[in-house]
Amino acid sequence: MTTRVTKPVIDSKTAKDWGKFVLYEGCTMPRRMVGSRYTTRFVLDKFSFDYMVLDNARCCGAPVMRSGGEDVSIECRMYNLDLVKKAGVDQIVSGCPGCGSQLKTEEAEKMSIHVYHLIEVLYDLARSGELYQKDLMRPIPNLKVTAHYPCHMHRGMLIDARKIHETIVGAFPNLEYIEMDDSDRCCGAGGGVRASQKELSYTIRKRKLECIEETGADIVIAACPFCELQIDEGLKTDSESGARAITPQSMIAMFFKDIGQEVAKL
C-alpha cells in the first residue's frame, strides 16, 4: 500500500513512563560499531532503564529488502517480532533507524508492539531535565555540535529530528548546536549502495562532508551506526575538518566521569 509521509511527529513518552523494552541492536552495532554498542548499554544502565537484549535476534531484514530479497526480509522481520512477543515485552527500542523503520510496521501494530528509536528515549531524558547529571559528569568542554538527520529516522520513522537534536544538545552546558545545510540529506551508505557501489556512495557523501566543514563543528551526531560509519570514515579520509561522527549516546557516555573505569572492568 502507498503510505503518505506527513509532517514528522514525535511519538514519545515522558522518561518515567518508559517500562520494560527490548533493545534491538541490529547487525552493524554489535559487529562493526562496537563502541556505540557499549555506550548504548552504558547510558541506558546509567539512567536505570529496564531493558533486555535478545541474543538470538536476527537481522531486521532492511538490507535484505534493499537487495531484492523480499521474502527473506519479511521472514527476518516476523522472526524478530515473534521473538519480542515471546519475551513478553511490547516495546522495542532500536539504536539503528534502518532497523527501527523496518520493524515499525502494520505487523508490529497488529501484535501491539511499539517500536521506538533510542534517540526518543534520550529526548525524553533531555525534556525532563534528567539528561545532564552534574554530579556524575565531568565539566562539559566547549564544543560545537552539529547533527546529521538519518533518512530512516527523519523520513522512515517520522521523528522530528531537528527538535530532538536541538533539545538533546541544548541540555548540556557549553555545547553549541549548529544546524548544517542539508542536514537531512542522505550520507550515501543506505540501500545496499555502500556495499555494492563504493564510489557512488562516496560521491553522495562528499556533499555531506562539505556541509559539516561549513559548520566548523567538533562533533557530528549521527544517530545511526551505519551513517556513523560512513560519515566518520569520510571525516578521517576525505576531510580536514578534524570533526568526528559519533552517536548521541556515545557523546553522552563520554561525559560521565566513570566510563573509563567501567570499560576497564569488562
Next chain:
Amino acid sequence: MLGIWDQWNLFAAVAMILASVPFLIMLYASIRGHEGTVLCMQCQQCVAVCPVRAAQPDRYMGPLGIEVTSRSGTKERAEEGGLFSCTSCMSCVEACPRGLNVKHDMDKFRASLAKEGMGQMGPHKHIIKMASNYGNVFDKEPVLLPDIKEQKETITKFLKGFAKITKYDDFKIGEGEENK
C-alpha cells in the same frame, strides 16, 4: 438507423466503459503490486531532491524513472537505469505531492528483478545469503550476538578516540591505535 432509445443505450454503454478505465487500470496495477505508480503525474519533484541523481545525472534514472519503469514493467531499462543504485533515503517520498511511496515501489520492483536474476550485484546476493544462513549480514557466525566482554579491546580503542575531541586525558587508556 438506431432509434432514440438505442442511441441512448449505446451512449450509456460507451460512457460506462470510459468511466471504468481508471478503475480497471488501478485494479490491474494493484494486482501487480504497483498501485502507487499509476498516480504519478511526472512532476519531477522527486528528481529535484534525489541525491543519487545529483551524483550520477547521466547514468541514474532517478525516482521518476523507477516509477515509470515499474509501471511499464520494463525490467531491462530499470536494470540499465540503476534501480539498485537508490539509497532508499526517501527524499522523493517526502517531496511527492501525491504522497507516493517510491521506496515501496522500488523494493517491490527490485524483488521482481532479482527473481529473474537481473539487477543484483555480488554484494546484494551475499547480503541475502548471509541473513538467510547466519542471521546477520556481516559474519559467518551463528545468529547469537557477540559477547560484549569479548569486545573490550575495541571499546577501549574507541574510547581513546574521544580524547581528541574532549581533551579528557583519562581517555588515553589502553594500547594500540584508536579504532572504531
